[in-house]
Amino acid sequence: MEIIITQWALDSYLDLKHANQFSAKDYRGTIRPDVLLLLVFPDHPKFASGKFWSPATIDGNVLSAGFKMKWHNLGERCVQLRLPVGLGFADDLAGKAFLLHAYVKTDPKAEARQLEKMRTRLQLIRQSKFTERGRLT
Amino acid sequence: MTGNARASNYFDETSELANACRVESYAIGAEMKKVGLPDNFIVAAVMTANDFEGVFNLLKMWANESDPAERDAIVSDIQEMIDDCAQPEKVEGVYVRFDDLDRIASDVRKFKDSLRALVDERGGIGKLAELTAIPQPSLSRFFNTAAMPRRTTLHKIARALNLSQIQIATEWSV
Numbered sequence: 001m002e003i004i005i006t007q008w009a010l011d012s013y014l015d016l017k018h019a020n021q022f023s024a025k026d027y028r029g030t031i032r033p034d035v036l037l038l039l040v041f042p043d044h045p046k047f048a049s050g051k052f053w054s055p056a057t058i059d060g061n062v063l064s065a066g067f068k069m070k071w072h073n074l075g076e077r078c079v080q081l082r083l084p085v086g087l088g089f090a091d092d093l094a095g096k097a098f099l100l101h102a103y104v105k106t107d108p109k110a111e112a113r114q115l116e117k118m119r120t121r122l123q124l125i126r127q128s129k130f131t132e133r134g135r136l137t
Numbered sequence: 138m139t140g141n142a143r144a145s146n147y148f149d150e151t152s153e154l155a156n157a158c159r160v161e162s163y164a165i166g167a168e169m170k171k172v173g174l175p176d177n178f179i180v181a182a183v184m185t186a187n188d189f190e191g192v193f194n195l196l197k198m199w200a201n202e203s204d205p206a207e208r209d210a211i212v213s214d215i216q217e218m219i220d221d222c223a224q225p226e227k228v229e230g231v232y233v234r235f236d237d238l239d240r241i242a243s244d245v246r247k248f249k250d251s252l253r254a255l256v257d258e259r260g261g262i263g264k265l266a267e268l269t270a271i272p273q274p275s276l277s278r279f280f281n282t283a284a285m286p287r288r289t290t291l292h293k294i295a296r297a298l299n300l301s302q303i304q305i306a307t308e309w310s311v
Contacts, residue, residue: 113198
């Protein structure tokens with residue numbers, strides 16, 4: 001699996017890091033190693049854990065090609081970090097995992113907004129209307 | 138529109154459901170007009186909602202929301218989606234190394250803070266919202282985050298405030 005860094009992922013990283021939602025140590029020690037597991041998706045036991053990885057759902061309906069990577073009580077601030085991932089597309093997008101906008105889970109209303117943004121961005125990826133910022137290797 | 142793009146639209150453009158969604162979008166647009174959101178924003182939001190189910194759902198969230206702060210957050214999200222959906226094609230951006238990210242975030246913040254100072258000299262965010270037709274909550278999010286600024290937003294700000302190209306020049310606009 002190739003891991004594609006989108007502009008949305010980069011922007012959210014810049015903002016969350018700047019807001020001290022997590023540290024460089026959290027990134028290097030926890031976030032990055034977990035995201036790199038996507039290289040061998042789904043051949044790692046962590047992908048079988050619903051606490052770490054799950055399909056994105058809205059009102060009980062699964063969002064096609066939408067998944068969430070989850071960290072609970074991350075870092076000193078014990079944040080609930082979520083990383084939406086687009087994966088399981090067809091044709092020329094097959095074999096690629098797209099990192100979307102990461103966010104800190106707060107309340108249900110904010111979560112619902114994030115999921116609609118995810119739905120929109122998955123559609124943009126299918127339409128090839130996004131900015132790629134490189135690959136995570 | 139390509140076949141792939143058409144196939145990924147969330148509803149058949151001619152269906153009754155599509156028309157019902159459009160009518161609902163127009164009704165929400167009329168509500169947005171009543172609370173003073175800019176016409177340009179409303180038109181863009183409704184047009185984008187016609188093609189993107191996620192944006193349509195954000196419009197419905199706004200219509201059903203009574204908390205002003207949450208409504209502002211939804212407006213900011215809708216503006217973000219309008220900007221995303223306006224991108225005509227895939228762009229291969231320059232790769233950014235992890236070790237450079239802190240410096241980039243710091244540079245972006247410095248740039249936005251200096252631009253904000255210019256905005257405040259010329260009447261503040263409220264005035265800028267009037268002049269650019271960008272909703273005030275979206276401008277507040279723009280100035281308060283470390284996300285890379287969009288060139289389209291910078292150009293709107295520059296035109297509105299009669300700023301020079303140099304005053305909006307940053308290495309990190311996208």
